[in-house]
Amino acid sequence: MASKTVIDELKKSKILELLEQGKRIDGRALDEPREISIEVNAIPKANGSARVRLGDTEVICGVKIQPDRPFPDTGDKGLFICTAELLPLSHPTVETGPPQPHVIELARVVDRGIRESHMIDVSQLVIQKDKSVIGVFADNVVVDYDGNLFDACSYAATAALLTSKTPKWNWVDEKAVLDESEPTQLPTSTIPVSVTMAKIGNHIIVDPNGDEWNSMDARITITSDSDGNICALQKGGSNGFSQDEINQCGEISVRVGAKIREILKAAQQSGQ
Amino acid sequence: MGGRDATMVLLDENGIRCDGRKIDELRKVTIKAGGLKNADGSAYIEFGDNKILVGVFGPRDVHPKHMSNTDTGILRVRYHMEPFSVTERKNPAPSRREIEISKVIKEALEPAVMLEKFPRTAIDVFIEVLQADGGTRCAALSAASVALADAGIPMRDMVSACASGKVADTIVLDVNNEEDQAGQADMPIGYMPNLEKITLLQLDGVLTPEEYKKCVDVGVQGCKDIYEIQKKALADKYFGNKGD
Numbered sequence: 001m002a003s004k005t006v007i008d009e010l011k012k013s014k015i016l017e018l019l020e021q022g023k024r025i026d027g028r029a030l031d032e033p034r035e036i037s038i039e040v041n042a043i044p045k046a047n048g049s050a051r052v053r054l055g056d057t058e059v060i061c062g063v064k065i066q067p068d069r070p071f072p073d074t075g076d077k078g079l080f081i082c083t084a085e086l087l088p089l090s091h092p093t094v095e096t097g098p099p100q101p102h103v104i105e106l107a108r109v110v111d112r113g114i115r116e117s118h119m120i121d122v123s124q125l126v127i128q129k130d131k132s133v134i135g136v137f138a139d140n141v142v143v144d145y146d147g148n149l150f151d152a153c154s155y156a157a158t159a160a161l162l163t164s165k166t167p168k169w170n171w172v173d174e175k176a177v178l179d180e181s182e183p184t185q186l187p188t189s190t191i192p193v194s195v196t197m198a199k200i201g202n203h204i205i206v207d208p209n210g211d212e213w214n215s216m217d218a219r220i221t222i223t224s225d226s227d228g229n230i231c232a233l234q235k236g237g238s239n240g241f242s243q244d245e246i247n248q249c250g251e252i253s254v255r256v257g258a259k260i261r262e263i264l265k266a267a268q269q270s271g272q
Numbered sequence: 273m274g275g276r277d278a279t280m281v282l283l284d285e286n287g288i289r290c291d292g293r294k295i296d297e298l299r300k301v302t303i304k305a306g307g308l309k310n311a312d313g314s315a316y317i318e319f320g321d322n323k324i325l326v327g328v329f330g331p332r333d334v335h336p337k338h339m340s341n342t343d344t345g346i347l348r349v350r351y352h353m354e355p356f357s358v359t360e361r362k363n364p365a366p367s368r369r370e371i372e373i374s375k376v377i378k379e380a381l382e383p384a385v386m387l388e389k390f391p392r393t394a395i396d397v398f399i400e401v402l403q404a405d406g407g408t409r410c411a412a413l414s415a416a417s418v419a420l421a422d423a424g425i426p427m428r429d430m431v432s433a434c435a436s437g438k439v440a441d442t443i444v445l446d447v448n449n450e451e452d453q454a455g456q457a458d459m460p461i462g463y464m465p466n467l468e469k470i471t472l473l474q475l476d477g478v479l480t481p482e483e484y485k486k487c488v489d490v491g492v493q494g495c496k497d498i499y500e501i502q503k504k505a506l507a508d509k510y511f512g513n514k515g516d
Contacts, residue, residue, distance in 0.1 A: 117478070118478075228480075230481065231478045232476050235473035240464060240470050242468060242469060246488050250485070
């Protein structure tokens with residue numbers, strides 16, 4: 001996705017030309033995300049999972065829940081770790097090997113959005129203080145690429161967490177021992193929704209597709225919670241935003257995020 | 273990174289913070305332009321207890337060659353923390369955090385640097401954090417733009433940076449390490465003061481929409497204060513103190 005061709009240049013000028021008339025290359029309104037489809041429990045062997053399509057971008061997230069050692073300075077809190085990976089089958093330019101900086105950024109931004117919303121109350125995930133805690137691992141894999149992986153991964157992880165069931169462990173003889181009782185719903189509170197916007201020329205568009213992603217000057221990802229508060233943000237790309245644009249993006253993210261939250265809630269209902 | 277003191281008072285009844293500052297007050301910031309002999313440009317910043325050294329090389333040949341671009345120069349940034357810069361020794365290998373920060377600093381500088389004037393070349397920015405105390409990415413970004421200017425690289429504007437945040441339910445300027453660990457939100461901002469453009473913006477922590485706007489506003493004001501210190505650093509080196 002890093003390489004730019006003449007075709008990309010032509011697409012960019014066409015996209016900009018259309019935006020000057022208030023139109024987008026795929027006919028969407030400027031603040032309209034692509035169609036989101038969520039299939040929960042797609043991977044029954046995981047404790048929770050979701051397969052999310054955002055337009056033609058597709059991500060699968062699996063949640064694994066297992067006992068782990070706590071971090072030395074936070075023995076009274078469980079672990080929550082969210083990762084993201086681009087599989088080589090997702091795009092011809094993706095290669096195997098150590099993760100590139102843009103993939104590291106992706107994983108960290110998705111993790112931060114969910115973590116900072118306090119969707120998962122990690123203080124409830126303790127088996128034995130300072131000795132053993134419950135770790136919740138949400139691993140995203142991108143299987144098809146058409147722009148805006150930030151939101152696709154975030155929705156997949158959130159949907160998977162909303163439908164995750166956690167086993168119970170007891171502390172016996174200095175060991176975490178699995179309780180045979182039926183797994184229960186993973187305790188979650190707010191539903192974080194990430195909304196990524198691209199700036200192309202002087203236009204702000206929601207949920208850029210692959211062509212728009214290649215054409216953008218800068219981007220911003222804002223995560224809001226169920227109360228309509230903003231809990232995480234990341235600006236990216238090689239250009240800047242004015243202060244007015246930053247305020248405008250904040251408003252768009254809360255407004256558009258509220259609609260997307262309903263889709264996530266519906267997915268949660270369908271999984272029960 | 274450090275131990276937390278649960279009894280620490282973040283903001284007392286007189287509006288004074290844990291390190292004695294007012295809510296809209298920066299830590300003590302000093303920037304020195306130059307200082308390294310071999311680098312084409314350099315800068316050293318002390319931002320509170322942060323101590324950061326930046327060296328710039330280029331425009332120069334690109335290695336590996338396939339990274340070069342025939343239309344424009346490229347900017348490469350490495351943000352790196354020394355093992356001794358934090359309370360517990362840090363593994364010297366670049367962490368995922370450092371890779372992400374390198375990327376956001378690069379993208380914050382790119383709008384300011386006239387890379388298009390130097391096709392097929394690279395400008396390398398090396399940031400070494402000697403001592404860290406909260407807000408290193410902003411301090412590093414402010415020092416890096418001084419180092420780029422010191423290298424004589426044509427720029428559209430400086431990039432000035434500092435963080436704002438929410439501590440004890442109050443929006444404050446320039447969050448320090450203790451406030452970052454125990455506070456409610458941290459928003460690093462990079463800003464081009466003449467072009468009035470925000471080029472670095474991150475946030476972790478919960479803010480209402482009103483607090484969000486206030487936080488951006490407070491941070492931008494702080495960046496303008498940093499800009500004056502950056503100008504003074506360059507004036508001190510090139511005009512012998514006449515700049516202040």
